[in-house]
Every structure is written in C-alpha cells, then in structure tokens.
Amino acid sequence: MIPDRTIPPGELSIRVYYEDTDTGGVVYYANYLKFFERGRTEWLRALGMDQHTLATQEQMMFVVKHADIAYRQPARLDDRILVRTAVTGLGASTIRFAQQALRDGTLLASADIQVCTVHALSFKPIRLSPSVRDLLEKALH
Template sequence: MTLATSNATGELAVRVYYEDTDTGGVVYYANYLKFFERARTEWLRALGMDQRQLAAQEQMMFVVRHAEIAYRQPARLDDLIHIRTTVADLRASTLVFHQQALRDGELLASANVQVCTVHATTFKPIRLSPSIRDLLNKALR
C-alpha cells in the first residue's frame, strides 16, 4: 500500500489479494469497508495524527457512526485499486469522509462515512480538540 496526499485529498493504492475476494473471484463487498478504513487512517497519519497517541494523550478516539456505500463495478484478484479520501463535512464532533475506490480512473465503489469523536474510556461523544480541528482545517484549505 502506498499513500499519496495533497493534504485535502488522500489516495491509497491497494492490491487485491485472494483473501479479499469471494467465491466469484471479485472483492467481497464488506472488504471495501476495510479498504476505506485503511485509507482514512493513512490520510490522518499523513497529516500528523497518530490515533494511538490521540487516545493516550488527548483521550480521544474516532469511531464510525454511519456508512453508506454504493457499488458500481467489481474489483478482481490482482487489481490495483486506488482509494481516494476527502472530508465532505467537519463539525464539532463529527467528520464525514467521502471515499471512492477506483481502478484506472473507473469508479468501483463510493462511500460517505460519518466518524464521530468519543472519549477513549467512556466512549461518550466529545468535541474535536482545537489542535485537531486546526490540523484538519489546514488540510482542507
């Protein structure tokens, strides 16, 4: 996996392995959630956000609250797909990521994933810290 980022948009290259496919030889639908999760995590890491450090130092974690996915074309064994990640909405304690899985520019699947911030031990919703909000706002400009 490799990540390219222009700050506002992250792109993660993912090779489709046998373990990612179903009996029909195409990527199992739920595996797109894994690909999207990896791309979000790597984009945040590229911005300087280590999620383990956030939990330990700021007592904050990101959790998925809602995901909506549209499937258009299948990906197959050995395909190299690119997962594109952008932030579609940034609120006090939530982010909505728009993500796309593409093969050679062809849209395979797209998703809107709402992520909220929670306290690392109580799991109750909390606001984004000013430092994280500033980092995200800088990336979005």
C-alpha cells in the same frame, strides 16, 4: 501496511488479495469498508495524526457513526485499486469523509462516511480537540 509514498496524501494504493474476495474472485462487498478505513487512517497519518497517540495522549478515538456506500463495478483478485479520501465537513464532534475506490480511473465504489469522536475510556461523544480541528480545517481548504 506501508503506504505508497509515490502517490499524494489522500490517496492509498491497495492490492486485492485472495482473502479479500469471494469464491468467484470478486472483492466481497464488506471489504470496501476495510479499504476505506485504511484510506482514512493513512490520510490522517499523512496529516500528522496517529490514532494510537490520539487515544493515549488526548483520550480521543474515532468511531464510524454512519456509512453510505454505492457499489458500481467489481474489483477482482490481484487488482490494484486506488482509495481516495477527502474531508467534506466538520461538526463539533464529527468528521464527514468522501471516499472512492478506483481501478485504472474507473469508479468501483464511493462512500460518504461520518466519523464521531469519542472518549477513549467511556466511549461517550466528545468535541474535536483544538489541535485536531485545526489540522482538519486546513485540509478542508
């Protein structure tokens, strides 16, 4: 997926495809997790963090530890939705994201996602590296 560069970092435009919907043409609820994942990935990429590089060079990966999602309105086939992503907190080995999915300014779903950093081989929690922490702290302010 190529990000839409006409919108600022922290925002990702996504078209709803047939594969995202149920038989009624409504986005299946679990697919919002995929949309939010794409939003976080592209937000990190806009900061200069490539997850593949982090895994291979720093032996660090991100895994979702907690997800709290509230659904408000359905998205439908062919809708264009905007996923907004922001960091709301940092721990020693965790990052907290606030995310929203909107259609034409109408809130469809919101999420509080907590991500934990783990070692790429052992999958044991590790601290955020200083370089990653610095980038994230700048994004907080």
